[in-house]
Amino acid sequence: MPPEGVPETVGSALQRAMLRLRAGGSETARLDAELLLAHAIGADRTAVLAHPEVPLSPSMAERLEACVARRERGEPVAYIRGIKEFHGLAFTVDHRALIPRPESELLVEIGASRTAVALASAPRRTDADRFRIVDVGTGSGAVAVALAAVLRRRGFLPAVRILATDVSADALALAVENAVAHGLGEAIRFERTDLLPPDEPPADLLVANLPYVPSEDLPRLPVAASFEPALALDGGPDGLSVVRRLLAILPRALRPAGVALLEIGAGEAGALQDAVDGALPGWRLEFHDDLAGIPRVAELMPGAAR
Numbered sequence: 001m002p003p004e005g006v007p008e009t010v011g012s013a014l015q016r017a018m019l020r021l022r023a024g025g026s027e028t029a030r031l032d033a034e035l036l037l038a039h040a041i042g043a044d045r046t047a048v049l050a051h052p053e054v055p056l057s058p059s060m061a062e063r064l065e066a067c068v069a070r071r072e073r074g075e076p077v078a079y080i081r082g083i084k085e086f087h088g089l090a091f092t093v094d095h096r097a098l099i100p101r102p103e104s105e106l107l108v109e110i111g112a113s114r115t116a117v118a119l120a121s122a123p124r125r126t127d128a129d130r131f132r133i134v135d136v137g138t139g140s141g142a143v144a145v146a147l148a149a150v151l152r153r154r155g156f157l158p159a160v161r162i163l164a165t166d167v168s169a170d171a172l173a174l175a176v177e178n179a180v181a182h183g184l185g186e187a188i189r190f191e192r193t194d195l196l197p198p199d200e201p202p203a204d205l206l207v208a209n210l211p212y213v214p215s216e217d218l219p220r221l222p223v224a225a226s227f228e229p230a231l232a233l234d235g236g237p238d239g240l241s242v243v244r245r246l247l248a249i250l251p252r253a254l255r256p257a258g259v260a261l262l263e264i265g266a267g268e269a270g271a272l273q274d275a276v277d278g279a280l281p282g283w284r285l286e287f288h289d290d291l292a293g294i295p296r297v298a299e300l301m302p303g304a305a306r
């Protein structure tokens with residue numbers, strides 16, 4: 001608290017929260033403090049920066065204290081605020097699912113572009129002939145919802161069918177909440193299943209950000225990751241166990257002219273290439289780099305169709 005008789009203001013509270021978080025080891029202490037203070041006072045970050053002179057009520061100070069204490073214990077800011085921006089949209093996030101990462105926006109961008117090209121060259125009209133999109137391991141629903149939102153903006157939504165799957169009932173419940181919040185509850189079908197429902201017709205576009213952290217690396221992740229579900233992170237001994245299981249079913253999961261976009265971890269491109277060479281001979285494989293120049297999304301296409 002400030003010295004007795006000195007009223008707490010937004011500016012002084014921000015400074016103290018930032019110093020505490022920095023002392024606690026946060027590398028983004030200033031940003032964390034701004035976001036948590038904005039959350040505690042029910043304003044946005046720009047208001048915190050623009051009005052440092054505004055007095056802080058005791059209840060706001062109490063809320064800020066609770067937020068800072070959670071952050072000091074390592075909890076991610078996104079879980080404390082209950083919100084994360086992804087591809088320009090606000091998603092509800094909590095312990096039920098992974099916090100969507102900026103690099104996964106690449107799945108949305110490439111996926112939207114492949115859908116637009118396919119539909120522009122061969123528009124589909126009948127219900128049975130709609131362009132089928134599947135998001136495997138949807139988590140918070142971020143990729144499926146953001147993709148659906150882009151397709152809605154571009155007028156393609158009536159021509160597509162979107163399925164989002166996850167093995168986690170908790171994650172799916174959150175994904176449904178996010179789809180409904182963005183007015184896409186009717187546009188996306190959610191199903192709890194291991195990878196894909198066995199009787200699902202083949203898709204035109206499959207996107208998947210499945211767990212890809214090698215099991216032995218999990219304890220070395222930043223402490224914030226320990227608040228996220230292990231099921232969302234643990235990719236088995238070399239990180240690609242779940243991805244390999246998906247590769248094995250891709251021939252039945254994709255239409256002959258379909259495309260699969262798989263997110264992978266840093267340094268996993270070589271192992272993925274080997275896995276594809278073994279499981280899907282003749283398929284085409286291309287890597288797309290994220291903003292840090294790391295091969296992040298593998299694009300797979302059945303070779304014979306092209």
Ligand SMILES: C[S@@+](CC[C@H](N)C(=O)[O-])C[C@H]1O[C@@H](n2cnc3c(N)ncnc32)[C@H](O)[C@@H]1O
Nearest residue numbers: 098100137138139166167168194195209211232
């Ligand atoms: C890395 S998270 C990605 C979540 C979300 N797609 C995103 O990008 O933020 C992986 C998700 O895959 C789910 N998952 C793990 N194994 C799965 C499986 N065999 N079948 C379907 N989903 C699975 C997890 O529950 C988790 O929600």
